[in-house]
Amino acid sequence: MRFPKWSWRQKLIITSLLCLVLPSVITLVLTGFYTKNELRNKAVDKAEQSLEVADLYESNIMKDMVNAFNSIQYDSEMITDLRVAWNKYKKDNTGTVDFFSFKQITEKLERITFFGGKTYVTILLPGGLYFSNYSTYKNDLKYMYGEPWLQDLSKEPMNTTSWLGTQQNYVRADAEKAPNLVTIVRTFQLYNNGVNAYIILSKPEEQFSQIFAKYASDQVMMVLDAKGRIISHTDPEQIGQSFRAERSSTGAFDIVKWNGLEYISVKHPLPFASWSMQSLTPYESVTSKIGNIFSYVFVLQIIFFMLFAIVLFYFLNQWTKPIMRLARTAAKVEKGLLQERSKVKGQDEVGHLGLAFDSMLDRVGEMIHQIEWEQSRKRMAELELLQAQINPHFLFNTLNSIRLQAILSGKHDIADNIGSLSTLLRMTINRNNEFVPLHEEVGTIEHYMRLMNFRHSEGVELHTNLASDTLLESIPRFTLQPLVENAYIHGLQQKQGEISISAWKQSGFLYIQIKDSGIGLTEEKMLEIQSGSPVSGIGLKNVKERLQIIYGDVFAMEMCSSVGSGLTITLRIPLTIREENRDVPSHAGR
CATH class of the missing domain: 3.30.565.10 (Histidine kinase-like ATPase, C-terminal domain)
Structure with a gap:
């Protein structure tokens, strides 16, 4: 693919447009990126604030349930009444109990106040005897003794608290109004080393989830147990399901994919049972705001770009005219028309350039004559150099002739001195190599010493x-x-x-x-x-x-x-x- 040959003016225009477009594009990208991060951070901050409020509320409910356990288990009068009831129940051996005789137990359970609203309290004693703060009419609770969670809890150490999580409402009168209960169970003993008894506390799940809609209407909030099962949720159908979210990215916050949608995820641990609170903010609601801001900024950028482009074209046209005239003049000079002049004038840099260009053309003729004169002088210098090169060769040849005559005459000392002088002169005149082997340098020294001893007659x-x-x-x-x-x-x-x-x-x-x-x-x-x-x-x-x-x-x-x-x-x-x-x-x- 061949790209067209653009003129300098076209390149300048395109470069200027790029200088306008690129900052705008970069600004849009950076603005979008910065805005996106800011909105994400604000969404995370909002989720954190909502979680802090909900965390405080949920923690108070859980602490209140634990305190209720303690108020029952460590109430000496309550324990005494339960012992008397259980002994009489065993003694009668009828499988029934006169609840009116132990009305004080029920009244104490009913007088317990709870944070958040209604709470179901059930005490299961060995042998099928139980008490509650709610009506058990047509609601036989003996089935609880066979529940798997109760069987598992019976194998645990005494005073073990089990957070069962969410289960169906076992109080028939309220089952339709509150279908799900959040239940915890604790084991205790009426007597030391005796059989286990159980305290069961249950709260309607709505007491846990009502805070979600109040403080986080645009978020999805839930309570999870240690295994990731949903304990409380504004959508009843989600309760009991496992929260399985695919984490798509991590950083200052998590982005997870759940039920086919992406959410910004924030998580807080709760103080009991390794439960936690999860907040999910729909990612699309955050990005939609970014799109609106980006569109608004983009429209403004287009308007400003058009205005700047019009002003830029006008000034570029005014600024490039003298340069284009200089370019046309240079093209004619290249063809040999040395009489051409640009006649560009002005006090700015382009005016000085035009004046210098015209002055340069005026000096071209002078330079041509100067070059011709220098070439003539150069030829003469080369001839003189050739003549100078003949003289050293003539000198060496003459010295060698004298040395041969001295040898023939039997004057070997004189011949050796002439040979040393010839060698020393040759080394002095020869500049072909700046570096010589060490043995050659020492040989030159030997010739030098022979000549010095000859001159001074010293040994x-x-x-x-x-x-x-x-x-x-x-x-x-x-x-x-x-x-x-x-x-x-x-x-x-x-x-x-x-x-x-x-x-x-x-x-x-x-x-x-x-x-x-x-x-x-x-x-x-x-x-x-x-x-x-x-x-x-x-x-x-x-x-x-x-x-x-x-x-x-x-x-x-x-x-x-x-x-x-x-x-x-x-x-x-x-x-x-x-x-x-x-x-x-x-x-x-x-």
Whole structure:
């Protein structure tokens, strides 16, 4: 797929439009995201507040039921009356009891007040004797002795409280009005180590759920037991069902999917029986608000975009006219019409650009003549350079001819000196390689020493001790010559003595040591040279600075001397690597 070639003006317009559109889109996205989070957080905060109110209400109901257990179980008069009733019931052995004889038990049960409204209290004694605070007419409760939950509770330790949860109303008179009861049971004993008796407390489930509709009309709230079964719910059909919700995302809050719908879920634990309260806020009700806000913001963005686009087109057209004129002029100049001028004027940057462009065209002719003149001068310089290259070759050939004549005449010392001079001149003039092998550099030093001894008629001896693995290591050209010259002239003072050059490898470095048997240096002179004084040790300073430029901080030069014991200079150079058929320092340029 080919994209059209857009002009600069089109690119500017499109870029400007993008600069308008992208911030708007980003603003919409960020606004939507921020608004969505805010609405979610507000929904969660509202659910939390509703749960706190409902939690307090439900906790008070549950605490009140537990307190009712305690008021019955630890009331000595009540326990005494129950013992008397149970003993008489056993003694009569008729299976019946004169409830009027034990009316005080029923009256005490009826006088117990409960938070939240009506509460059914049932006391089951062994052998089928029971008491309640409600009418048992046509409501035989003996079936409760065979209930599975009672059989399971009989196996538990004494004073165990069992939160049964929701069950059908066993009080026939109220079953139609309150079909479900929330029941808890506790075991106790009339006598120590006696048989179990049971206290059963039941509250209509509506007392638990009435708070939901009052404080959370736009939420789904419920009470769950430890296994996730619904204990209380505004929808009676949900009571007793297992709350199975698929969690689709987590974070500061949960989003769950239940009965095919998504909800924002908030959960609070209750203080008893590992029960909890669950709040579900329909996710769609939150997102619908986001959609309305987003639509409103989007319409405003479109209106502002249209207004800005109109203003932008007008100003872009005014601003780009001079630049388009410059572009057309440049196209004509490219075709060779050097007499064209843009004639763009003004005090702004574009005006200065047009003036500079026209001035540049005026100077093009002058530059053409200048280039022609420079090319002529360049050809002359190349001819002169060629002539200059002939002179060194002529000099080397002449020296070799003189050396051959000296050999033929039997003057071998003169021939050797001429050969050393020729070699030294060739090394000085040849600039092809900045780096040379160590053995070649030392060979140059040997030629230099021969010439110096010839000049001064002194027998200065040069000793070399180069490790075999150092001979081919590359070092910068003329690294050692200034150091040897310093030792010859200043150390030995051009008198007889010894100069030694040693080289070895150690720990990735090449060590080169130049040592003389001269007069040595005082401590003050050493400090003066090491401080870089411009009047002392110029040769040493130049070598050190040159090698530091090439190798960086990994290079080091140490000097050791005392008066009368000569000077020892040790160079520490990083080992070189061979690259593209030439030696290059591995740390060069650092």
